[in-house]
Amino acid sequence: MKTPPSLQALIDDGVIDEVLRPLKSGKEAAVYVVRSGDDVRCAKVYKDMAQRSFKQRVQYQEGRKVRGSRETRAIGKATNYGRKQQETAWKNAEVDALYQLRDAGVRVPEPHGYYHGVLVMELVTDAEGFSAPRLGEVELTPEQAREFHRVLVRQVVLMLCCGLIHGDLSEYNVLVDPSGPVVIDFPQVVSAAGNNAARTMLLRDVNNLTASLGRWAPELFDTWYGEEMWALFEAGELRPDSELTGRFVHDTRRVDLASVRDAINDARELALIRQQGREARDADDGD
Known part of the structure; x- marks a missing residue:
């Protein structure tokens, strides 16, 4: 060219x-x-x-x-x-x-x-050497979705241990190569310690991943990995090898649980709308 x-x-x-x-x-x-x-x-x-x-x-x-x-x-x-x-x-x-x-x-x-x-x-590629697909473009089994979620949560932990938050993490900023998910697109990366909105952005990143992968493994919707890792980070106890459970006891005096769940549901609905849009475009292309 x-x-x-x-x-x-x-x-x-x-x-x-x-x-x-x-x-x-x-x-x-x-x-x-x-x-x-x-x-x-x-x-x-x-x-x-x-x-x-x-x-x-x-x-x-x-x-x-x-x-x-x-x-x-x-x-x-x-x-x-x-x-x-x-x-x-x-x-x-x-x-x-x-x-x-x-x-x-x-x-x-x-x-x-x-x-x-x-x-x-x-250049991140698939097994045949072509450009790797985005996470939102691949079909997953429940087992694959759970494994991808585990891997991506670990990537978020490693980033947070570096003092960084992706800030715009979603199925559109994750590629899938033969070894699993690869995180891309970092121009909006956020300072975890220096940005007042850091916690909100971290939770949004994790919720976006949960919303995408929860389509294949719905039990992921009942996990709270973002809240758990942020609490450890704030306490100075988060480590690259910290074992997370996905369980978290919220302080209802400080956290509006309904708003948190609404944010997750909004992310799920947005992911569904995008999926329906892709299916509609694929159908038009097929015609």
């Missing part, structure tokens, strides 16, 4: 040799399959963000560190320079998180470098 301008510098510098095809394109980035020597990888090109997008990301960016006081002030005042620094910090967040999480044993794509604003990383 014709080389996109955003990737030409990587070819000129010898980082990649060829752009093979586009993989996906979203609001945040476009991803391409590229060749680097004998290896096939992917290159994530971050898109420029409008001011409206920055305002929507204030909650995620709370607690993130920037280079210095000048940058901090500029971001706070929303100057042009501040917005550029905010955009740079947004892009760098995923790169930094991937290296940190990979070192901690989290199942994420292996990063191969960050060049000219482009993240080059491992």
Whole structure:
């Protein structure tokens, strides 16, 4: 295919040799399959963000560190320079998180470098070498769903032990390779200790996973892994090998259990709507 301008510098510098095809394109980035020597990888090109997008990301960016006081002030005042620094910090967040999480044993794509604003990383594939499907695109047995849930809860624990929360974890940000789930897409990664909404985002991440996998193993709906791991984290007792039970005794003086359950049910309904949409598109394609 014709080389996109955003990737030409990587070819000129010898980082990649060829752009093979586009993989996906979203609001945040476009991803391409590229060749680097004998290896096939992917290159994530971050898109420029409008001011409206920055305002929507204030909650995620709370607690993130920037280079210095000048940058901090500029971001706070929303100057042009501040917005550029905010955009740079947004892009760098995923790169930094991937290296940190990979070192901690989290199942994420292996990063191969960050060049000219482009993240080059491992292409996650299925058993036949094709791009791996998303979690929401695979049919699972109850046993597979329970195992995937166990693995993903462990990934969330490992991330939290690194002080990070994915912030947008769902069946659309998990790929499935021959060894199981792989977590992707980290530009919105959240500081667990520095963000006031960290607990809410962690519970949402875990609830999204439970809603998706509970379709195949309904008993998962009665688990409380997010609440359990956050309580251990707050107490300074969460470890990468902490044994979780999925059981949690809520303090009804502080927690609105009905709201928590409503959030889970909302996530379930959203997952069902998305599934019905995919089935409808598949039916249209079949016609």
